Every structure is written in structure tokens, then in C-alpha cells.
Amino acid sequence: MxxxxxxxxxxxxxxxxxxxxLYAANVQIDFEELPLVSSDFYNGSDLAGGFVSYGMDFNNLYTNITSTCCWQGWAYSQTTDTTTPGAANQYSAFAGSGAAGSAKYGIAFSGFDAGGGIIPEITLPVNSNPTSVQITNTTYAALSMQTGDGFAKKFGGLSGNDPDWFLLTVNGLNVADTVVGNVSLYLADYRFANSAEDYILDQWTEVDLTPLANLDVRKLSFRLSSTDNGQFGMNTPAYLALDNFFVDVTTTxxxxxxxxxxxxxxxxxxxxxxxxxxxxxxxxxxxxxxxxxxxxxxxxxxxxxxxxxxxxxxxxxxxxxxxxxxxxxxxxxxxxxxxxxx
Incomplete structure (x- = not known):
């Protein structure tokens, strides 16, 4: 040939x-190389405790209560349902696909922020710096905020004027698990004086992670918070979708x-x-x-x-x-x- x-x-x-x-290589995590054997999502039911994509370690905790329940931390998916409400549709990105129309993407569920469990974390290789990531809502969280459900309120309330918000905070942690910096993104924001500007994020949105560079960050933790909280924790479904995570890695x-x-x-x-x-x-x-x-x-x-x-x-x-x-x-x-x- x-x-x-x-x-x-x-x-x-x-x-x-x-x-x-050695030199600094810009690595893209897009989940496309990860296998899906018998379903459209992977949620840790094999009890592996997580998965690795190009040197990045995504945590997962699976409790085998039933054949499909229950997981926390990270999963990955290729489901595309943007219309079905409820937890049965927890693996779909509200954008309808991965970033830029790709097939696969990551899904995070913060059991910790939902009332008890683990925080979704990504452990990075030594001598690496995160540069950017794309984020959107899951269909489950978005429709819950849009119309309300049996556990969570409709954002804006009956009048549409309640100043509700749903916030992602990405924390950079060093080797001692100490937070050394953070960046944030509102997944929904209903605080605008003009209610026509209120939004629930439905497209992939790039988040600049360079403020976390050169801080010896070894982990990224993904924390979710909301104005809708109850006795046992946050009522808003504690989910997000992630794709096209870029990291500068020092390697050969x-x-x-x-x-x-x-x-x-x-x-x-x-x-x-x-x-x-x-x-x-x-x-x-x-x-x-x-x-x-x-x-x-x-x-x-x-x-x-x-x-x-x-x-x-x-x-x-x-x-x-x-x-x-x-x-x-x-x-x-x-x-x-x-x-x-x-």
C-alpha cells in the first residue's frame, strides 16, 4: 500500500x-472510545467503581438494590430522549446528543448534594492542567425545573417570578483534597428582572477551566446547588451532562x-x-x-x-x-x- x-x-x-x-499534550475526553455492550448507557453495574478515559479517572458508586439501581458519581450514555420526564430518563442530555452532535457523553449524579452519597469527581494525571469542558442539563433535571414533579418545584413558581437558580460549581482539589480554586456555571437562572431572560440550559455550553491551571489540581469535583431544597437535601435532580473535556497532560x-x-x-x-x-x-x-x-x-x-x-x-x-x-x-x-x- x-x-x-x-x-x-x-x-x-x-x-x-x-x-x-516529555511535553504538554492537549487531551480530549469525549467518551467515544468507551464501550456500551448491552444498553445505551453504562452506570457502574459491573461494580468496577468507576472508569478511565485517556488517563482521567471518573468515580462511580453502584449499590446493587435492583438490577438497575442505584448509582452515583459518573456514568456515560448515548441516549437522546429530550421529552420524557422522570428518573427513568436520567441518562439523556437535554441537548439531544453529545457535544457537536457526537454520540456519547458523560452523566454525573451527585448523591451527596441530593441528600447523602458521593460527589462526582475526576482524578487527573500528575502534572496536568484542565483547560475547558462542555456542560448541559440532563432531560430529567431540565423537565423537572420546567414543569415541576412530585419531588421538585416548577422554577419561577406559579407566578413565574420566583428567583430560582440551579448552579454547578467545579472545584479544583490538590493532593491533600483541599479546594484551591473553582469555576461555576448556572444550569438554570430565573433571577432576571425581565422574565423573558430566564433560562434552563438546553445546549452544550463551554466552561473555561484555565483559572484552575498551575494550581497543582489533582481532582475536579462537581457540586450542584439550587434554591429548591427540602428536609433531606436538594429537591432539584442533582444531575448534569459533560462532554469534550480538555486537559493539558505532560507525557511522552x-x-x-x-x-x-x-x-x-x-x-x-x-x-x-x-x-x-x-x-x-x-x-x-x-x-x-x-x-x-x-x-x-x-x-x-x-x-x-x-x-x-x-x-x-x-x-x-x-x-x-x-x-x-x-x-x-x-x-x-x-x-x-x-x-x-x-
Whole structure:
């Protein structure tokens, strides 16, 4: 087969002397690589205690009361129901999909803020800085605020003038679990003098997390609060949806799965995304941070591959590569593009 390289890639090959020094890679957590085996959501019913996506650890506590109950912390989903009220529809984002129309996204339920349980947390790798995340309501929380239900009030009250709000606070915690900074987003706000400006968030909204950068943050905790509270805690359903979480992680070039080493799973990631030429992230195989996944990124992986001299590996089409200690390249120049025969 032929692996097409641009002139830039070819020149890079000729002068390629990349070392395995660490650098800051912008990692995108979008949940798309996480499996859904027999349903449209994962809620921790396997009692794993959480899940990991590209080095980020999402906590989960599942109590096996029934076959579907009960979970706290983080789940992930691909359900799209924006019209059915109630807890049976707790896994749907009110925006109707993941961010930018993607399939999967994360769901948080704060049992702590609902009256007792755990706080949804994301544990970050060492030497990392969160940069941004996209947030929206779940359908369950949004419709509860919009019309009220058996547990929670209709936001605005009967007159529509009650100054209700539903607030997300993202706390940055250091290694001692001390809060060192926070950012916030109103998921609903009915405090405006002009009630026409009152809103319940129904679209994915970007939250800037850079105020938490360079504070040695090791965890992010997601706290929810509301004007609607009762004897046992918050009445508003303590849920949110999360997607496109970006983190700057210090790692080795080519460590696309952000597990601390460069190996064959990283080559699989590069191979899966080879040819993506718009807004690719590091964990999609974009080692040189130019927004695409191409031959230059493969060479970066190869230069940092931990055991390249002892591996013979065949990768399936469309980007078949045969590795035996290194990569033997035949080059020729057809017109204005270089092609590598492998």
C-alpha cells in the first residue's frame, strides 16, 4: 500500500531526530472510545467503581438494590430522549446528543448534594492542567425545573417570578483534597428582572477551566446547588451532562492513550484516526499538535516506541504498516507529493 505524506512530512522525515522528552499534550475526553455492550448507557453495574478515559479517572458508586439501581458519581450514555420526564430518563442530555452532535457523553449524579452519597469527581494525571469542558442539563433535571414533579418545584413558581437558580460549581482539589480554586456555571437562572431572560440550559455550553491551571489540581469535583431544597437535601435532580473535556497532560510524544508508556495500543489509536485532518487531539494520534493525524505523527510514535527493536507487528488496512525493528521506507517523488511504499 501507499502512505501519502505531504512535503512538510517528507522534510520532517529527512531531519527527524525527535527525542523521548516529555511535553504538554492537549487531551480530549469525549467518551467515544468507551464501550456500551448491552444498553445505551453504562452506570457502574459491573461494580468496577468507576472508569478511565485517556488517563482521567471518573468515580462511580453502584449499590446493587435492583438490577438497575442505584448509582452515583459518573456514568456515560448515548441516549437522546429530550421529552420524557422522570428518573427513568436520567441518562439523556437535554441537548439531544453529545457535544457537536457526537454520540456519547458523560452523566454525573451527585448523591451527596441530593441528600447523602458521593460527589462526582475526576482524578487527573500528575502534572496536568484542565483547560475547558462542555456542560448541559440532563432531560430529567431540565423537565423537572420546567414543569415541576412530585419531588421538585416548577422554577419561577406559579407566578413565574420566583428567583430560582440551579448552579454547578467545579472545584479544583490538590493532593491533600483541599479546594484551591473553582469555576461555576448556572444550569438554570430565573433571577432576571425581565422574565423573558430566564433560562434552563438546553445546549452544550463551554466552561473555561484555565483559572484552575498551575494550581497543582489533582481532582475536579462537581457540586450542584439550587434554591429548591427540602428536609433531606436538594429537591432539584442533582444531575448534569459533560462532554469534550480538555486537559493539558505532560507525557511522552506518542503516548496517545496517556498511560505513561508508548506501545502498540498507541499505534492502534493512530491507525484508527489516520487521515483525520481537522481538530484532531493528541489522544486521537496527533503527536505534533497540528490538528491532523498523518505520517509525521506515526514517526513520532516510532521514535518513542519503548520496545520497537523486539516487535514485529502487522496493522490492518487502510494504513498497513510492517514493523521489524524499524520502518523500511522506499521514497519516490510523483509530481508534487511524496509517497512512501510499505
Amino acid at each position: 501507499k502512505l501519502h505524506l505531504s512535503t512538510k512530512d517528507y522534510l520532517f522525515m529527512l531531519s527527524f531526530t525527535l527525542s523521548n522528552s 510524544p506518542g503516548d496517545f492513550d496517556v498511560n505513561g508508556s508508548v506501545g502498540l495500543p498507541d499505534l492502534t489509536i493512530w491507525n484508527t484516526h489516520y487521515g483525520v485532518d481537522l481538530r484532531a487531539a493528541f489522544n486521537h494520534g496527533d503527536a505534533d499538535k497540528d490538528g491532523d493525524v498523518d505520517g509525521t505523527d506515526f514517526l513520532t510514535w516510532q521514535a518513542n516506541f519503548t520496545t520497537v527493536a523486539s516487535i514485529t507487528q502487522s496493522i490492518p488496512e487502510p494504513t498497513t504498516l510492517f514493523i521489524t525493528g524499524g520502518l523500511t521506507l522506499g521514497l519516490y517523488l510523483p509530481c508534487r507529493r511524496y509517497q512512501i511504499f510499505i
